Amino acid sequence: MDLEDTLLMMPGPVPVAPRVLRAMSKPMINHRSAEFAGIYTDCREILADVFQTKNDIFLLSGSGTAGMEAAVGSVAGNGDKVIAIENGKFGQRFKDLAALYAEVVPLEFEWGLSVDLEKVKEKLEEGAKAITLVHNETSAGIMNPAAEIGKLAKKHDALFIMDGITSLGGDVVKVDEWGVDIAIVGSQKCIAAPPGMAAVSVSEKAFEAMNGMKKRLYYNDLKAYKKSGDKPKPETPYTPAIPLFYALQEALHIVKEEGMEARIRRHRALSEAVRTAAGAMNIEMFPQLNEYSQYSNTVTAMKSPAGINGEDIKNDMKKRGVIIAGGQEHLKSKIFRIGSMGNTTPRDVLSTIQQLEIVLKKRGYIDSVGAGTEAATCIIDRL
Template sequence: MDLEDTLLMMPGPVPVAPRVLRAMSKPMINHRSAEFAGIYTDCREILSSVFQTKNNIFLLSGSGTAGMEAAVGSVAGSGDKVIAIENGKFGERFKDLAARYAEVVPLVFEWGLPIDLEMVKEKLEEGAKAITLVHNETSTGILNPASEIGKLAKKHDALFIMDGVTSLGGDDVKVDEWGVDIAIVGSQKCLAAPPGLAVVSVSEKAFEAMKSVSKKPYYNDLMAYKKSGDKPRPETPYTPAIPLFYALQEALHIVKEEGMEARIKRHRILSEAIRAAVAEMKIEMFPQLNEYSHYSNTISAMKAPEGIDGEDIKNDMKKRGVIIAGGQERLKSKIFRIGCMGNITARDVLSTIQQLEIVLNKRGYIESLGAGTEAATRVIDRV
């Protein structure tokens, strides 16, 4: 099947609007020019509303992981303790990144289980320079309690570093209100731009902490980004990926035109529609929740039905022109995941559910078609 005929319903990259793709074809410009400074400034201003922050915002040429490394490597060095919360693949990644720079205090929960805030409190009472959290853990489909972690971090004077890679731009993320010292988002997720840019917001408290770190990353040194970003004509410290900046600016204009409140509402309704559909098909959601955790509004992770391999569902969907995701590492074959981020529409969701019903019918799991699609439609039609 032609790639242009496929529907991307995975947790990033996401479909990119034609106007965003066209923006990438504009001529190259001097990255030290007033033209580039205007693009950079425009992006930062719109992103401030997405992050709900007054903190400094920087754009790095690199994926969300580059932003994660910049965050940890810039504030923590040898002898510093960093508490790394893990309940999924990307929490594990944060833990591994932190171990390259500092002394990691791992706080590990089984993938898909909620975070025990009492255990977080106990670790913070032992002392730490920083604590890391993946807000929206796409590997398991769970939304972790960022607000509560922020309160605990502030109480114990620890920096709060949050991976918002797959929540910022698609869910209600209150960086300043939650006390997030460094927050990260990736361009190819809810912002619906191509992969290759990471956006990082940094508090004054985090900048102060950086002064005591002697061996920060070179390319991803956030102090270098501050020095360049604070110039009368703002720029990046190193050559930026100019076509991606063109694309991100246009994608952010789409975000601004829709409005963050409407954008968040759309993500929530469409993810609720997916959950209603799979519930109608007697498919269980994978993550387990407690009073502080919620299902993700940008990715739905479901248990593969008994007797069916999650990878087979993913591959069957691909043959039908819909790209979804399977499980990662220890969860491979056990779950499958449907993304709902970026500029995804109700039609995209209903098309995905229709194809999923056909796949499960052919596999002998459901006897008839239509119930899941009807359940999703009822949710969407409530608006």
């Protein structure tokens, strides 16, 4: 099947608008020029609204993982303790990254299980320079309680480092109100730009914590990004991926045109439509929620129906022209995931549900098609 005819419904990368693709074909420019400074400034100004912050924002030529490493590596060194909350693949990644630079205090929960705030409080009372959290854990389809953890971090004078890679641009994120010292977003998720860029917001408290660091990162040193970003013509410390800056700027213009309130409402409605359709087909959600957590509003993680391998569902969907995601590591075959982030439309979601119903009918799990699509339509019609 031609890639142009394939519907990409995974938790990133996401489909990119034609105008964003066209933007990448612009001629190269001097990355130390006024033209580049204008692009950089424009992106930062729109991102300030996405992040809901007055903190500095920097753009890195690298994926969201580069932003994660920049965050922990810039503030934590030998002897520093970093509490790393893990309830999914990307919490595990944050833990592993922090371990390269500091003493990690792991706070591990079963993947898909809600974070226990009492245990977070206990770890913070023991003292730590920073605490890391994945706000929207796409590997398990769960939204973690960032606001509550931000309050605890502030109370115990710990830096709060948050991976907002798959929530920023698609759901409510209030960096300043929640007390997030460093927040990260990836370009290929809710912002709907091509992969390869990360944006990082950094508070004054985080910059103060960088003072006196004996060893510093080189390429992803956030102090270097601040020095370059504070110039009269803002720039990056090293040669940026100029075509990706073009694309990011255009994608952010789409975000601005839609407006964050409308964009969040759309993301929430489409994810609710997927969950409601799943319920109509007797498919169980994977995450186990408590009063402080909620289902992700950018990706839906579902348990594989009894007797059906999640990888088979993923492969069947691919044959029908829809790309969804399976489980990662020990969750492989046990769950499957449908993304609804970026510029996903109601038609995209309905097409996905229709194909999923056909797959499940052919697998003998449901007797007839239509219930899931009808249930999703009832939610989408509210938009």
